[in-house]
Amino acid sequence: MKLYFAPGTCSLSPHIVLRELGLAFDLVKVDLATKTSADGADFTAINPKGYVPALQLDDGRVLTEGPAIVQYLADLKPASGLAPANGTFERYQLQEWLNFISTEIHKQFSPLFNAANPDSVKEAQKKKLAQRFQEIARTLEKQDFLTGPTFSVADAYFFTVLQWSKFFQIDLNQWPAIARFVERVGARPAVAAAVLEEAQAKKAA
Incomplete structure (x- = not known):
């Protein structure tokens, strides 16, 4: 997985959750002014909304919006207790x-x-x-x-x-x-x- 982030923004929230869960991930820094990632790529190709966070899965799918991302991550490891079971x-x-x-x-x-x-x-x-x-x-x-x-x-x-x-x-x-x-x-x-x-x-x- 890749977490697209920018220091000082709300992308810190899924970053914390990834570390709490002990999941393997790469951090990709984004320049929000130029909409480019650290490797010079066009960030809007990842998230057309142009802001962080964005989570890119290993199969290429992308999830955006912090509250959705953190729930997705928590559900990868239900035993962590970071989110109650779905439907409860x-x-x-x-x-x-x-x-x-x-x-x-x-x-x-x-x-x-x-x-x-x-x-x-x-x-x-x-x-x-x-x-x-x-x-x-x-x-x-x-x-x-x-x-x-x-x-x-x-x-x-x-x-x-x-x-x-x-x-x-x-x-x-x-x-x-x-x-x-x-x-x-x-x-x-x-x-x-x-x-x-x-x-x-x-x-x-």
Whole structure:
């Protein structure tokens, strides 16, 4: 398998999951500005949407969109516990979290990255994020991870988008349960390895 990624983006989430599962994969860095991969190939030939992540299977098929990719990967090793079995109520609860993170956290960060947006828009977005963080904090005050006592693909995704908080002076210590979550997840060997590799890839740019 090949994971097409760009440092600092949501592709960190499937990168973490691949390492958690111990699966063999190649990382292919993508320049999102030029839409080219590290070997000079046209990335839009892999993913016409032009953004990461994209997972290319050994047979050439390509899967895009982080929440879909992480579930696919988890299902390759069901015993890992990174996703409940398909068809169970618990699986739909996992999908509920993945959808919430995608729409209410991930996409709420997007206006903050847009330099053309005025400060008033950005402050409004920060308030929206604060509301959502408060909602999630209530869950993490009762349990270590989003779906319960064990780490899942939803935690990998939430950890990933939380990394962007530091770019916009959002102090996660306002929500101690979330700050503890970041520390807890960041200490996992697979997570630390993925974060380090992407940091090194960014420096090499």
